Amino acid sequence: MANTINEIASALGVDLLMPASFRGVEFDCLFTRDTLAKDTVTYAYPYRDGEEVEPVNAVIVDLVFVESGKPDALFATTHYEADGDSIFDSAISWFGDAMDTLRNIQQDIARVTNIIASAEYVVNALANEVQSTIGSALDYLDYPTAFISDLKHLTGAFTERLSLSEASRLSDWNALTGLKNTMLTLPAQRTTAQQTMSSGSVFASTLRHASVMPQSDTEMINQAIRLVAVSEMTDTASDIFVNEIASPTLSSTDIERITGDVRTLIVEAIAAQRASVSTRMATAVREQAGTPDTRQDQAIIATLQESAWPLQEQARGLILALPPLVQRRVTRRCNLPLLAFEWYGDASRATQLARLNPSLRESNNLNPGDVL
Incomplete structure (x- = not known):
């Protein structure tokens, strides 16, 4: 019945809406028989009750859902960010396998003990240098990979104190490179290199006294320290470059210097790893032994190369973002x-x-x- 009345009223042009008010204040009807909300504009006047409401037609919202896909390489910008965790993981695997190989040889137990003593000396000296505590309380003889973890913990404790603010980024980087140089000199403070043809001349010594070690054992300790330093410096350099995007304070020369410091250390680590492989290969040929397993060495070299590329591209993008000199x-x-x-x-x-x-x-x- 109501629909019939509405149809007749609309045909005759009769408005069925009667004036409405509440407590003497008139108001307009925003919703009629339709369920579609009206978009309205209200006008309020000072010292006057109520507001004037003006309809401005219905609100229609079109929602279009597009499936997310891979961005077009022609228009997408690649953001590189270096990560040193992969270098740290490779260093743990490499050092653990090297120590397991030495422990399986009965006559080289003195070499293992001497390497562990050198590792303890390096960690204790580094803890005194950065004024921090050692992360783990594990015995390096039973858990040799704890040596790498403790080095990473101590270097991480040092970098956490660096603010990397706008006024101290370059000085913080100089402090980190100074710590790296100090770390690389620690093994030489305890060991005395001696060329030996066999492990018979190697003897274990106390923690704080000098000891005779083959060059290969000294290089293994140095390489472990070098890999941890590369991992920490890569992460810190990447953090500096990320902060530079938000608040640039370094010149292109400074950015090149930071990248060059990390790149130089990576090149030294790759060269040392390849030299270690060549030495073991030559020893195996001379002693007519089996071919040594170099898969961990190749993994470390590949990881170092893969970590150098994102850092270089990150620095390159940062330099290109600066105005030309x-x-x-x-x-x-x-x-x-x-x-x-x-x-x-x-x-x-x-x-x-x-x-x-x-x-x-x-x-x-x-x-x-x-x-x-």
């Missing part, structure tokens, strides 16, 4: 603030000029003809 010539005697005001109209940009010209010695005495 342009050389300009000073035309009169001045200092950096005056020169920045002359070139850019902003004297505060003198700090940028100083950062882009690290070789500048006298910033307050610029002469005509100087190139910045």
Whole structure:
């Protein structure tokens, strides 16, 4: 019946909506017989009760769901981020296998004891250097891989104290490279290298006294320290580059220097690993023994190469994101603030000029003809 009345009223042009009010205040009806909500605009006036409501047609929302897929390589930007955890995992596997091989040889038990003593000396000396405690309380003779874990824990405790802020990124990196250099000198402080043809001349010694060790054992300790240093420096360099994206403070020369430090250490680690493989191969040929297993060595070399590429691309993208460097010539005697005001109209940009010209010695005495 109601539908029939509505149809007749609409045909006759009769409005069935009667004026409505609540407590003397008139209001408009926003919803009629249809279930579609109306988009409205309200106008309120000061010192006046109620608001005026103006309908602006219905609200229609179209939702389109598109299945997520692989981005187009032509338009997508690749973001590289280096990760040193893979190097750390490979170092643990390599050092554990090397120690297991030595422990399986009965006549080399003195070598194992001497290597463990050197590892304990290195960890204790590094703990005193970074002023931190050792992460684990495991015996290196039973768990030789704990040596790598403790080195990683101590270097991680050192880098956690570095703020990597805008004002201290370069100094923090210098502190980390200094720690790396100190770590690499620790084994030489305890051991005295001696070329030996057999393991008979190797003897175990106390923890803090010098000991006679074959060159191969000393190189194994050095390589373990080098791999841990590569892992920590790769992670720290990647963190610095990530922070540089948000707040750039380093020049392209500084970015190249950080990348070059990590790359140099990676090249040294690869060369040392290949030299170790060559030495074992030559020893096997000389003693007419079986071919040594070098799968862990090849895995470490491949991991080092794979870690160097993302870090290099991350640094390259960061350098390309910076504006291109342009050389300009000073035309009169001045200092950096005056020169920045002359070139850019902003004297505060003198700090940028100083950062882009690290070789500048006298910033307050610029002469005509100087190139910045």
